Amino acid sequence: MRCPPLVPLVSLALVLSVTCTTANPGSALSPWSLHEQRTHLPAGWSRARKHHPSAPIPLRFALTQSNLANLEQHLYDVSHPHSPNYGKHWSPAQITNTFAPADESADAVVEWLLQSGVDRERVKLSPTKGWIHVSSTVEEAEALLHTEYHVYGHESGKEHVACNSYHLPAHITSHIDFVTPTIHFDAKLEKRSTHTPAIAKRSSDAAINPATDISNCDEKITPACIRALYNFYYEPVAADRNSFGIVEYNPQAYIQSDLDSFARNFSTGLEDRAPNMISIDGGFDQHQANLTGLDYNGESNLDLEYAMTLATSKQNVTLFQVGELYDPSSSPYISFNNFLDALDGSYCTYDGGDDSSNDVATSQGKDCGTTEPTNVFSTSYYFTEVELSVKYVMRQCHEYGKLGLMGVSVLYCSGDNGVGGSDWNCTNPDGVLNSTGKIFSPSFPSTCPYVTSVGATQIMPGNTVNDPESACENQIYSGGGWSNYFAMPDYQRDAVSAYLKDYPPAYPADIWNSTGVSRAFPDLSANGANYVIASNGVFQLVSGTSASSPVVAAMLTMINDARIAVGKSPVGFINPAIYSLNFTSAFHDITNGTNPGCGTKGFNATRGWDPVTGLGTPDFPALLDAWMQV
Numbered sequence: 001m002r003c004p005p006l007v008p009l010v011s012l013a014l015v016l017s018v019t020c021t022t023a024n025p026g027s028a029l030s031p032w033s034l035h036e037q038r039t040h041l042p043a044g045w046s047r048a049r050k051h052h053p054s055a056p057i058p059l060r061f062a063l064t065q066s067n068l069a070n071l072e073q074h075l076y077d078v079s080h081p082h083s084p085n086y087g088k089h090w091s092p093a094q095i096t097n098t099f100a101p102a103d104e105s106a107d108a109v110v111e112w113l114l115q116s117g118v119d120r121e122r123v124k125l126s127p128t129k130g131w132i133h134v135s136s137t138v139e140e141a142e143a144l145l146h147t148e149y150h151v152y153g154h155e156s157g158k159e160h161v162a163c164n165s166y167h168l169p170a171h172i173t174s175h176i177d178f179v180t181p182t183i184h185f186d187a188k189l190e191k192r193s194t195h196t197p198a199i200a201k202r203s204s205d206a207a208i209n210p211a212t213d214i215s216n217c218d219e220k221i222t223p224a225c226i227r228a229l230y231n232f233y234y235e236p237v238a239a240d241r242n243s244f245g246i247v248e249y250n251p252q253a254y255i256q257s258d259l260d261s262f263a264r265n266f267s268t269g270l271e272d273r274a275p276n277m278i279s280i281d282g283g284f285d286q287h288q289a290n291l292t293g294l295d296y297n298g299e300s301n302l303d304l305e306y307a308m309t310l311a312t313s314k315q316n317v318t319l320f321q322v323g324e325l326y327d328p329s330s331s332p333y334i335s336f337n338n339f340l341d342a343l344d345g346s347y348c349t350y351d352g353g354d355d356s357s358n359d360v361a362t363s364q365g366k367d368c369g370t371t372e373p374t375n376v377f378s379t380s381y382y383f384t385e386v387e388l389s390v391k392y393v394m395r396q397c398h399e400y401g402k403l404g405l406m407g408v409s410v411l412y413c414s415g416d417n418g419v420g421g422s423d424w425n426c427t428n429p430d431g432v433l434n435s436t437g438k439i440f441s442p443s444f445p446s447t448c449p450y451v452t453s454v455g456a457t458q459i460m461p462g463n464t465v466n467d468p469e470s471a472c473e474n475q476i477y478s479g480g481g482w483s484n485y486f487a488m489p490d491y492q493r494d495a496v497s498a499y500l501k502d503y504p505p506a507y508p509a510d511i512w513n514s515t516g517v518s519r520a521f522p523d524l525s526a527n528g529a530n531y532v533i534a535s536n537g538v539f540q541l542v543s544g545t546s547a548s549s550p551v552v553a554a555m556l557t558m559i560n561d562a563r564i565a566v567g568k569s570p571v572g573f574i575n576p577a578i579y580s581l582n583f584t585s586a587f588h589d590i591t592n593g594t595n596p597g598c599g600t601k602g603f604n605a606t607r608g609w610d611p612v613t614g615l616g617t618p619d620f621p622a623l624l625d626a627w628m629q630v
Helices: 068-079 092-099 103-115 138-145 170-175 223-230 256-266 294-311 337-343 390-405 490-502 545-565 581-586 620-628
Strands: 014-019 032-038 045-050 056-063 123-125 131-137 150-154 159-162 165-169 176-180 195-200 245-249 276-280 318-322 376-379 381-384 409-413 452-458 481-487 518-521 524-527 531-535 538-542
Touching: 032 170, 032 176, 056 103, 056 138, 068 092, 068 390, 068 490, 092 390, 103 123, 103 131, 103 170, 131 138, 138 165, 165 170, 165 176, 170 176, 176 390, 223 294, 223 524, 245 294, 256 294, 256 531, 276 337, 294 531, 294 538, 294 545, 318 337, 337 390, 376 545, 381 409, 390 409, 390 481, 409 545, 452 545, 490 518, 524 545, 545 620, 581 620
Parallel strands: 245 318, 245 376, 276 318, 376 409, 409 452, 452 524
Antiparallel strands: 014 032, 032 165, 045 150, 056 131, 056 176, 123 131, 150 159, 195 538, 481 518, 531 538
């Protein structure tokens, strides 16, 4: 199926690729073009001082990758159930050969740098030809990019070097995605933070419902509740050929004694069982650090306790523990790119390409292309889209598309703040994200069309697992809405257009992307309210879309098991399939609830797809049957 390539929509934060009339003084090079511009400072930052002209600054030029206009077409070819090539996933070598930057891009950029007076020995092309590195001074970088560098201070005490905008000669703009460090700032990832007080102490395990009890799932969700809600009963038969991954970021890390406590109550054969941990950039477990408490252990414990239990003791779970520098006295700055680095050497800073101004390297160094991806990934963290540049998220989104081509299912939680951004902040007309903003602020990577975004539902008080669920309104609200950066993918066009036609939101066009041509999310949902978890020796209740994502991921892992057992491929990128007519009966439609935020009630859950719960919650037997027929 041929689909249009992704194109950036109107950005609230940036003005991109505007041609300027200023020529390069004293040079025969082409006129200069504005490449990226920041219209505001992110919240918490202020300009401190002009950067010293002789200070060193490592410039990195991200070379434009080849054939990205065809990425979506290639991905549909192996992901749509009507395609004759469904499941014929690509090898890493095939992906590298297809999307590597063209030789002429590197040649053009190097020639420009040499003509501008940069010594040849200071120009380094990465082995994968994805990036060009230049050891420079601030004064030279300012001349190269027609900009000014300043040092900015954050309210936490962190400092950062950046500029407001930068320019490139017009003849090389098509060869460069972006340059770092320039306009980009570190962005804080949002993690699940909503929780209720402990419901039992270490010595009170008897107060927890028996493993098979589903009598009060409206108050306490356990694995038995999840199985009953979605008819999710399956015993793996091909686990040795299957794989399931959970991604966590330091300082979040699990505690084995908590996993054991959970297993004693709700699992079989999992006591004393640890996930297979892969450390990326110095990722550690809590045996290596004195960091305890729900803020450090809750997320990882939640993800692993439910992923491992629902996938059963027969299926190994791999933990990708990503290390980052962080200050325990302030919010950690962490990035998805360090994880992507480990999967794709061509994407690494030292071997190819992330954004050094957004991605904090650890003292242990980068792991570049050293990790084999699992068939399914679940990640329970997210950014607010407006906090990142269009070029930055586009490059990262393409990486998720490449994973889909390899047959990997990538799931992200849709966010816990309804139509708002992190910490319930929303965007002002000037692009600033804060508590006074009124513009809806979608989450990323959920807005990337190449990932599957998972929203949250709940059992209403007094109801049972046999009653229809509602959109989650238990301390958190299911993230959902429309991207301001990404175009609508073809796979969801009919479903989203039907929602806009039948249930048009009654909000002014200046507070949400009402164009009808942008990526909408979430794609589907699962229960995300009142999960019982073991954390730091006690049982607690937690809520969030971060609970929903590993639940859906466990279901996909079991579906992969059934397919692998009969010689079929893993399901890979699932979105074209789940939006198709083949899967219409595979979801429980959610028609009640909203996702408030930004001073509004948000959107409504309705018949069919909606920007609160997506297509609905899975009916596992129907979902399994649909995929077994592909």
